[in-house]
Amino acid sequence: MEQFLIVAATHFLALLSPGPDFFLVTRSAMSAGWRVATGACLGIALANSAFILAAFAGLSALQPHCTLFIVIQLAGCAYLLYIGSLFIRHAGSSSLHADDNRQPPTLQATWRQGLGMGLLSGLLNPKNALFYVSLASMVSQASLGWKLFYGLWMFSVVLAWDVLVAMAIGNLRIRRQFSRYLPWLERVAGAVLIALALAVIIHLLWR
Template sequence: MEQFLIVAFAHFLALLSPGPDFFLVARSSVSAGWRVASGACLGIALANGVFIVSAFAGLAILRDGGALFIALQVAGAGYLLYIGTLFLRHAGQTQLATVGEPTAVSGWWRCMGMGFVSGILNPKNALFYASLASMVASSSGAWKTVYAGWMFSIVLAWDLLVAIAIGNRRVLRRFARALPWLERLSGALLITLAMALLGHLVSG
């Protein structure tokens, strides 16, 4: 139980640091409401689930320096550049009136796809779960199942909480003037992350 608490705490602390997944959930919630953004939340959780299973199974894609992992990093950098550019291009165009309207099924599925791509192309997720897997390597299969279920559930719950909080109409009205600048800042941060990742690959 002590090991479980340590692993669970480390996992939750990692969730608190904003990254590409956070920005995607936030913008989806602002532009379409938390119900549509819940699709992105599920997609991100599913991507995390893939990494969790891969880490516990010891698959080679999570080995730093391997060809598969390098390919994942390059693809991730490309996706960060795409999302960052998208944020910058559409900054200030978000219509807050759409928040709270009935959920569009097509928008939900699109958000889920973007969430999955964002999560699966995030090298930080791969390395993080690989490091956690090393902590529980000696645990039984039953305990690993408990860890996996807990991590998946917490990722989904946390992202849903973020979506609901940010998609609140009262909160959005208070920050309406700041939203364009927040979108620009988010886009710039994502592009900076992408360039830093590419720089690391080149220098490495």
């Protein structure tokens, strides 16, 4: 039980740290409503599950110095640069006064497209693979049953947290209150994602 509490607390604290997945959920919820954003939430949770499974299975491809892991990181950086530039370029182009059924002109807001964007964001998030490899080392001596339980728990927590964020930010009244700040929030989010990508690239070049 003590190990579970440590793992659960570590995992949840990592969720509280804003990253590419968080910005995707908030951007989707703000521009299209929380129902559409749940697609991105599920995609992110599924991507996290893939990393959890790979890390807990001890796949060598997820070791930090392996070529495939570096390629994944670079692909993730390219994705962050793309999403970051997209946020900045389209800052303020979405109306927060539209109802949840309206299709926004950017980051097309169908549930399936949200699912695909969430899956891609989670798989190409440079932080995810490294975090779950580190977390797996904490439970390396646990039984298969406990590892399955940890995996299901983390999938559920990721999904529940992202849906809660989407519901809070996707609320029409909250969206209206934030309408004047949305362009700046989008620009800041874009800048953070670009900075994160550049930091990872610099780290890979100088290590």
